Amino acid sequence: MLAKDSVIYVAGHRGLVGSAIYRNLSDAGYTNLLTRTHAELDLTDATATERFFAEHKPEFVFLAAAKVGGIVANNTYPGEFIRENLMIQANVIHSAWKNGVKRLLFLGSSCIYPKFAPQPMKEEHLLTGPLEPTNRPYALAKIAGIEMCWSYNRQYGTKYLSVMPTNLYGPGDNYHPENSHVIPALIRKFDQALQTGADTVTVWGTGSPRREFLYSEDMADACVFVMNLPDEKYDLLLGSDESVSGKFEPPLLNVGVGEDVSIRDLAGLIGNTVGFDGKLEFDATKPDGTPRKLMDVTKLHSLGWRARTSMDQGLKRAYADFRKTQLA
Ligand SMILES: NC(=O)C1=CN([C@@H]2O[C@H](COP(=O)(O)OP(=O)(O)OC[C@H]3O[C@@H](n4cnc5c(N)ncnc54)[C@H](OP(=O)(O)O)[C@@H]3O)[C@@H](O)[C@H]2O)C=CC1
Numbered sequence: 001m002l003a004k005d006s007v008i009y010v011a012g013h014r015g016l017v018g019s020a021i022y023r024n025l026s027d028a029g030y031t032n033l034l035t036r037t038h039a040e041l042d043l044t045d046a047t048a049t050e051r052f053f054a055e056h057k058p059e060f061v062f063l064a065a066a067k068v069g070g071i072v073a074n075n076t077y078p079g080e081f082i083r084e085n086l087m088i089q090a091n092v093i094h095s096a097w098k099n100g101v102k103r104l105l106f107l108g109s110s111c112i113y114p115k116f117a118p119q120p121m122k123e124e125h126l127l128t129g130p131l132e133p134t135n136r137p138y139a140l141a142k143i144a145g146i147e148m149c150w151s152y153n154r155q156y157g158t159k160y161l162s163v164m165p166t167n168l169y170g171p172g173d174n175y176h177p178e179n180s181h182v183i184p185a186l187i188r189k190f191d192q193a194l195q196t197g198a199d200t201v202t203v204w205g206t207g208s209p210r211r212e213f214l215y216s217e218d219m220a221d222a223c224v225f226v227m228n229l230p231d232e233k234y235d236l237l238l239g240s241d242e243s244v245s246g247k248f249e250p251p252l253l254n255v256g257v258g259e260d261v262s263i264r265d266l267a268g269l270i271g272n273t274v275g276f277d278g279k280l281e282f283d284a285t286k287p288d289g290t291p292r293k294l295m296d297v298t299k300l301h302s303l304g305w306r307a308r309t310s311m312d313q314g315l316k317r318a319y320a321d322f323r324k325t326q327l328a
């Protein structure tokens with residue numbers, strides 16, 4: 001468990017989730033937070049990463065640094081997504097082990113589950129079927145990260161856990177027109193339509209895929225909650241050695257809200273939040289991706305954590321954040 005003066009490294013502290021973890025820890029009175037920007041420490045550089053760990057000896061690590069993007073970014077830059085994610089996570093996990101990190105949370109993604117996994121997707125559905133092609137390189141990197149945490153736990157007795165967030169959104173999101181995820185992309189498109197008086201907004205794909213969305217500050221809260229679990233609960237999440245237990249139990253924990261929405265309905269909600277009452281047009285030349293990605297969050301709920309922010313509240317806050325970036 002964390003102490004207020006524990007040395008805690010938040011990797012990716014300027015990103016959507018990392019910044020929310022940093023704020024959460026800082027607001028809760030943790031005083032010894034370690035951070036480095038990408039420019040200060042490139043985590044794909046093994047030597048620099050090991051030097052940083054050896055010098056600063058973090059006790060706890062939140063691994064929220066990654067190459068991240070929406071469906072088209074994943075599909076356009078597959079080489080970057082697989083290479084950078086494999087390297088970042090391998091360097092951080094290995095350096096953490098070499099330097100005696102007590103607990104590490106590796107942030108994966110719900111896209112690790114098979115494209116047609118039963119819904120809602122349970123932790124045990126990992127590696128049970130083919131992946132969605134638009135993000136397979138990213139998903140395979142994340143699966144390798146889970147396996148690395150699991151292998152190090154088995155071989156070296158480390159306590160590394162992989163948390164699988166559903167799709168996230170919130171303050172500090174990436175609002176890039178092509179490379180972002182659906183919520184920041186649609187916030188931007190609806191806002192632009194409002195500003196320019198356009199009467200139509202184009203939504204990618206057919207509108208029929210369903211997604212689950214978690215507010216980034218809830219995600220951060222879940223990460224801090226899990227990092228703070230007492231040993232008797234935390235240790236049960238670390239995965240078992242199949243050769244001993246005979247069971248497939250990876251060190252995995254789904255983090256989500258347990259409810260989903262179609263992209264068409266999501267567009268309606270964002271339109272209402274922004275105040276756009278024009279028409280929606282669907283661009284079927286853009287990929288739909290996985291038909292449905294709904295997490296089973298029974299395990300997380302049984303530990304005593306639930307998401308607090310409703311979509312309505314979350315979207316209002318996210319839109320306010322977008323407007324701030326436009327005024328800056
Ligand atoms: N956003 C989402 O919907 C989802 C995200 N996730 C996972 O959650 C985690 C956080 O994602 P999110 O906050 O959205 O991502 P962001 O893109 O917002 O932030 C990523 C962070 O990683 C840092 N980073 C990237 N490459 C490097 C590198 N080579 N060396 C050092 N730092 C690097 C960036 O640093 P800098 O700011 O200095 O450039 C940035 O702070 C990731 O593991 C992601 O896969 C999982 C599911 C959904």
Ligand SMILES: C[C@H]1O[C@H](OP(=O)(O)OP(=O)(O)OC[C@H]2O[C@@H](n3cnc4c(=O)[nH]c(N)nc43)[C@H](O)[C@@H]2O)[C@@H](O)[C@@H](O)C1=O
Pocket residue numbers: 068069070071072074109110111134135138166167168178179180181182183185186202203204205209211263286287288289290
């Ligand atoms: C979090 C998750 O994010 C990625 O997967 P994804 O869930 O498919 O992510 P997305 O947010 O980009 O799209 C969700 C849905 O929304 C539709 N959609 C409509 N209109 C826009 C739009 O304007 N932009 C975007 N991006 N999508 C749109 C889009 O066509 C799709 O059907 C992974 O690659 C991987 O990175 C990952 O782990």
